[in-house]
Amino acid sequence: MNKSMYLSLDFPTWKEAKAFIDRYEFHGVPVKVGMELFYREGPHVIEKLKEANHAIFLDLKLHDIPTTVMKAMKNIAQLEVDMVNVHALGGSEMIQRAKDGLVSGSTADHVTKLIAVTVLTSMDDEALNSELRIPGSLNDNVLHLADLSKQNGADGVVCSVHEAKAIKHICGASFLTVTPGIRLGDSDVNDQKRVATPKIAKESGADILVLGRTITKATDPRKAYNKVSEEWQHELKS
Template identity: 50%
Template sequence: MEKKQKIALALDNISTPEAVDSLIAQTHPYVGIYKIGFEQFIRFGPAILRPVKEAGAQIFLDMKLHDIPNTVAKAVISASQLGVDYLTLHTSGGVAMMHAAVEAAQSQPTAPRLLGVTVLTSIDEETLSSELNIRLSLSEQVVHLARLGQKAGLAGMVCSAADLGAVRPHLQEGFEVVTPGIRPAGVAAGDQKRVATPAGAIAAGATMLVIGRAITQANDPRAAAKAIYTSI
């Protein structure tokens, strides 16, 4: 795998199409994938995908689908028709929902690789227990959800680098591991409670790093992207 295909830049907190175009132009020599989440897809619609395609990069549509199986299946077909390369859904939606998504993807000539979100990096042990009323430890819950994703036929999972040590032994060969909450040394964690450095996450077994503010809010996004590329 080319090294820049391990870096997914989250196009968050950007308010104009021109700024999106500029950021992609500055960073694409070091970034192979661009992640588009709720904020930008709702703000700009499918037009946000155009500059990513024109740069020859891959599209990671981070919609975290979580609904009844039929609705999620139809959403996967719609994403396939947009030419998306990666698409997320919540593993907590259950095996039936995930399996419906996989079958929908397989019905399309070209389809995204489906990635299962396990436990968000903004959730810690206390939140998992006291608010979500889940009695497993955080790592146990991640492993449980990862196993469900594999059972349903997903291509990979999304989890914190902090959980990789626990979950890695339970993953099938070739199962992708996407790690958000990536912060180079010296960059604040912000609203995420479980973070890791780029090199640390790769060493722990991540196959793709999701990086946002460390690049998008840098004084020189190109230099920030290059530094991360070099570090891994």
């Protein structure tokens, strides 16, 4: 199983997600389960996916007071997914407590990796400075949040491809860079601002691709997935 590509199951129900998996023969591929599907189906959807041998990135982006996040993570740990995330903007104590919850709630043979979201790939400098009133460049903020996340126990961050190389330089080669916003050359950008092709992603030091609408909204999702995989694997071997 190639755990460097996670297919986003951005569907409102398990019935629709399963139909998509079955129709395009995505059996056993690593998947991302986000808020839309998890809030409708709950842990049941994780159990079903695990029964079908899918690796899982649970994309809930937790952001709350440290104690609440710790208790939530203790419960999430029992689902034994591969990765789960928090918002790095929750701060150092929240990240630490999230990690504590995952570790204390895990079994001896499985500890879920903690990934922190730096700045959403739908954001740009203008939105960060003008709307959120966070000073400094988007790039500087991403690097600061990545370093903060590592120092407080995170195993990696969600970032755009364009920040992955600099994050590796600051946080080290083993610190995971999980990159959404992946597009093929003929794909729509949609509401993402910081996008890149699989080739650019690998050249930039990305470890894990998150594949959303470039696959799910493609005319032929299986063909699009294979195209991404071929481009990504070619870069891994070159």
